[in-house]
Amino acid sequence: MPVHLHDTGPAGPYVRACDKPYLIRCSDDGGMIVYILGGFLGSGKTTFLKTVTRHYLDSGKKVAILVNEMGDIGVDGSTLRSEGFKAVELPDGCICCTLTQSLFEAVAGIKEEIDPDVFIVEPTGLALPQKVRDTIVSTGTDVKDIRIIGIVDVPRFDIFLERKKEFFLEQISESDIILVNKADGQSAEKVEGVLSFLKDLYDVPALVVSGKTLEGVDRFLEALR
């Protein structure tokens, strides 16, 4: 696993947290928890974004959301806002590469204006979430913990491997937890095959879930605690 060390942010107590191979600025009495939802196009990131958000809102936490769209017009930002979520949308590019400066500014703005307990970021399905994490860390914002939730799509797992293997594997390579999504309606063999493939490559927990039937979602939310 590649090591990312950041010491370019504002001066402060940078520490290793949660055995992560990178440094974050930690404060015991505050700091937000950051979740970055990684996964290819259509893997179910937005569904889990809502699931995680509702979970924390129900627990009385203040949650801020940032969604990123590759195109100049997005759908999720307006939908989330119409559903009552506090969502910031960064369209027309990718926050892992072409919009890193916008992400940098957005994180600072969200911390200052909303100061959330939990900050959830949904990059585009064409982003590398580890780069998003690196940019957030480099802002020097107080972060209690930062985790990448990788999401893979069981029904289309084989075609992603066949057509986009290098990118697909890179995209989930630094996940702290992997959700094996859309398992409902799939054969046990297929789901096992995906799990076994992931376990061979990555030494992180992989949970079988379904955003549609909510199977496994409780276990996932428990894992976040």
Place this chain on the structure above:
Amino acid sequence: MKTSAEMAGGTAVGFKGRIRGFNADAERRLGDMLMAIGRWAESETGAMIGHIKMSVSTDTGGITLNLTDLSEGVLHHGTLRPTREAEFHIMAALTDVDRSELEHEIMHAMDDSGVFLDFDHRGHSHDHTHDHDHDHEHVHDENCGCGCRVDVQDEESKSPEEDEEEPRGRCCRRKYDFR
């Protein structure tokens, strides 16, 4: 240095605008519209890899339509009562397709949907052109008067009714009115 989208071979296109006369029939047609875009992507690349999303909303509610898997079809979420006017957003993020062609295909799908969709041209870089096999290009909404529209129409004119109509150019696989 490549962007992540370039690494993945992906591109995205979006439009927003107003929909006039939303009801259950319009919702069904919008679902068909997303399927048409998805089938086009599949025909281009052998498999639709990516997603196509649409939202239709008013102050009182909204729906989202989501297509990620052609065999599963379009998933509909939310509810929206019939309304005279609503806002829509549509976006497609797909791999291995040409951005201009995707933009083009979405426009045609909207045209063909049978739903009144007035899309906002703001930020729309829809400068795709159509060469009609004779070293000449048209841009949508352009009436350049080059005469080639007539040539195309001549090739197409099969019925007397069409002959009486103002000549039209042909965009891709179908006739398209450039007026």
